[in-house]
Amino acid sequence: MFSRILIANRGEVALRIIRACRELGIESVAVYSQADSNASYLHLADERVCIGKAPSVDSYLNIPRIIAAAEIADVEAIHPGYGFLAENAHFVEVCRDCKIEFIGPSLDSMKLLGDKIRAKALAKETGVPTAPDSDGSVETIEEALDIAERIGYPVAIKAAAGGGGRGIRFVHNAASLKSMFNQAQSEAEIAFKDGTLFMEKCIENFRHIEVQLLGDRHGNVVHLYERDCSVQRRQQKVIEETPAPRLDEGLRKEICDAAVRLAAACGYYSAGTVEFMLDEENNFYFLEVNTRIQVEHPVTEMVTGIDLVKWQLRVAAGEKLPFTQDDITTRGAAIECRINAEDPANNFRPSPGEVRAFVAPGGFGVRWDSHVYQGYNIPPTYDSLVGKLIVHKPTRHEAIATTKRALDEFVIEPTKTTIPLCRRILSEQKFVAGQWDTKYIEREMMDE
Amino acid sequence: MDIKEIRRLVKLMIDNDLTEMNIVDGDQKISLKKGPNDREQGRVIVDPVIVPAAGPVVATSSAAPANGAEQKNVVDEPESDLIEITSPMVGTFYSSSSPDSDAYVSIGDTVGDETVVCIVEAMKVMNEIKAECSGRIAEICVRNAQPVEFGQVLFRLTSD
Numbered sequence: 001m002f003s004r005i006l007i008a009n010r011g012e013v014a015l016r017i018i019r020a021c022r023e024l025g026i027e028s029v030a031v032y033s034q035a036d037s038n039a040s041y042l043h044l045a046d047e048r049v050c051i052g053k054a055p056s057v058d059s060y061l062n063i064p065r066i067i068a069a070a071e072i073a074d075v076e077a078i079h080p081g082y083g084f085l086a087e088n089a090h091f092v093e094v095c096r097d098c099k100i101e102f103i104g105p106s107l108d109s110m111k112l113l114g115d116k117i118r119a120k121a122l123a124k125e126t127g128v129p130t131a132p133d134s135d136g137s138v139e140t141i142e143e144a145l146d147i148a149e150r151i152g153y154p155v156a157i158k159a160a161a162g163g164g165g166r167g168i169r170f171v172h173n174a175a176s177l178k179s180m181f182n183q184a185q186s187e188a189e190i191a192f193k194d195g196t197l198f199m200e201k202c203i204e205n206f207r208h209i210e211v212q213l214l215g216d217r218h219g220n221v222v223h224l225y226e227r228d229c230s231v232q233r234r235q236q237k238v239i240e241e242t243p244a245p246r247l248d249e250g251l252r253k254e255i256c257d258a259a260v261r262l263a264a265a266c267g268y269y270s271a272g273t274v275e276f277m278l279d280e281e282n283n284f285y286f287l288e289v290n291t292r293i294q295v296e297h298p299v300t301e302m303v304t305g306i307d308l309v310k311w312q313l314r315v316a317a318g319e320k321l322p323f324t325q326d327d328i329t330t331r332g333a334a335i336e337c338r339i340n341a342e343d344p345a346n347n348f349r350p351s352p353g354e355v356r357a358f359v360a361p362g363g364f365g366v367r368w369d370s371h372v373y374q375g376y377n378i379p380p381t382y383d384s385l386v387g388k389l390i391v392h393k394p395t396r397h398e399a400i401a402t403t404k405r406a407l408d409e410f411v412i413e414p415t416k417t418t419i420p421l422c423r424r425i426l427s428e429q430k431f432v433a434g435q436w437d438t439k440y441i442e443r444e445m446m447d448e
Numbered sequence: 449m450d451i452k453e454i455r456r457l458v459k460l461m462i463d464n465d466l467t468e469m470n471i472v473d474g475d476q477k478i479s480l481k482k483g484p485n486d487r488e489q490g491r492v493i494v495d496p497v498i499v500p501a502a503g504p505v506v507a508t509s510s511a512a513p514a515n516g517a518e519q520k521n522v523v524d525e526p527e528s529d530l531i532e533i534t535s536p537m538v539g540t541f542y543s544s545s546s547p548d549s550d551a552y553v554s555i556g557d558t559v560g561d562e563t564v565v566c567i568v569e570a571m572k573v574m575n576e577i578k579a580e581c582s583g584r585i586a587e588i589c590v591r592n593a594q595p596v597e598f599g600q601v602l603f604r605l606t607s608d
């Protein structure tokens with residue numbers, strides 16, 4: 001096991017990793033930007049190193065500075081968390097060249113799965129269903145028009161190097177395809193340094209079902225069942241839960257097995273998630289693979305009892321998974337609400353600044369993962385996540401009731417948060433009935 | 449005695465709240481002294497002096513070298529007339545361009561914007577750090593080969 005690692009991240013996930021390190025007896029070194037210098041979670045790390053000014057490009061995205069910190073702190077490995085450099089293949093290469101272990105998958109599998117065109121090709125090879133697509137990159141408008149004719153509108157133009165809901169444009173007819181195509185290319189070039197595009201049939205009103213994977217470096221890969229992340233606003237997840245409502249056992253098994261097949265085919269290890277679209281006829285289609293730990297991992301941890309971050313550390317240190325697929329069972333239902341510092345009453349305008357009054361909920365089955373506390377100043381420079389409320393109960397019905405109860409206990413002032421949005425969603429009849437899809441909020445709750 | 453061992457001893461000092469530790473191990477001696485202030489818990493300043501018994505006799509109490517360098521690596525409140533030169537990167541501070549050369553600057557030296565005051569090494573690249581201000585060196589706040597973080601105070605100058 002490592003004796004000392006560096007955490008190349010901040011906020012909630014940095015704290016999550018520090019906690020896992022403390023439990024495993026690993027010394028943690030936290031890097032921070034000047035905007036985070038007063039954050040109290042830093043004092044839970046064994047060492048702290050300031051790496052730059054507030055902007056991410058000068059700090060959390062700055063590979064030379066992070067590596068320099070790793071060297072002066074003499075760490076054996078780096079945990080990238082999620083976001084920032086977590087899926088940056090170049091960073092993985094630099095770590096390798098500097099003889100620092102990267103806590104995540106192999107470079108090759110990250111590169112393969114990070115290229116959405118190659119990932120789809122692998123899905124097809126392993127018998128994982130995919131939505132009809134361009135079967136490779138699309139270079140010109142003429143090609144795009146032909147492909148759209150073939151697969152049928154509406155189509156999605158996607159950046160091959162994109163991910164996480166970014167770099168996607170939906171097109172409903174030839175006229176808008178013509179006008180959007182070049183724009184999509186330049187946007188991809190700017191955002192991902194790669195203008196390669198592909199096209200895919202739009203699956204309307206789909207549910208987002210994802211499968212948590214865990215693999216070791218001895219060739220073992222297992223799934224830890226699925227999560228339903230259909231409650232989204234502008235392609236960003238708001239509420240995640242497991243088990244996915246109204247998913248029959250046969251279909252659940254098919255989807256989870258497909259995810260494992262895909263992962264095993266590229267020698268995937270560490271934590272990762274395979275995302276699928278589930279249409280109204282219960283057909284599922286491969287969407288993408290996230291080669292990192294995800295924000296909503298606690299939902300899976302609660303029902304399986306398996307600590308995913310600790311397993312990432314153990315796997316990176318070379319340990320073998322001591323459990324087989326049959327050993328993994330789930331108990332009860334878990335729901336997570338992401339609480340962001342945004343004002344739902346004002347078009348989700350960010351609400352940074354000092355949190356003058358703060359009380360977090362508690363009680364049986366309530367887990368609160370957050371770096372925020374009374375007196376904490378939410379910097380405007382990074383994402384607006386305040387924390388994650390996770391509730392675990394024997395049934396979904398109880399989990400919903402407890403989540404509402406817990407949301408009502410929060411005191412977060414004067415910061416505006418998305419708590420009212422979560423509260424409202426949990427009371428929506430369609431949510432309770434498990435009849436949600438990823439476009440529900442935009443379609444039915446337009447005033448939010 | 450290697451750096452890993454020294455780090456272990458430092459941790460021992462912090463965990464047991466010691467201010468001074470002298471160890472004799474065969475023909476090697478090590479003297480560790482805790483700096484006068486550490487604002488950040490757990491990030492204690494050490495000035496290790498390894499004294500081989502066969503070498504020149506050096507009193508273990510004279511851990512501070514003659515140029516009066518301070519044993520701090522936390523940011524103090526600056527006195528109002530002192531200008532600070534802070535590290536623009538994370539890495540290892542070197543006071544001269546090579547082990548055999550003289551230090552770039554000493555206490556009392558006058559510097560200008562373009563004066564190279566030190567090197568901060570990161571990822572095997574030796575970066576020359578320029579003063580980017582004018583004044584006279586009043587304090588050298590870090591030791592040769594000390595790890596430094598972004599924004600750490602390296603020098604304090606009087607403006608004259």
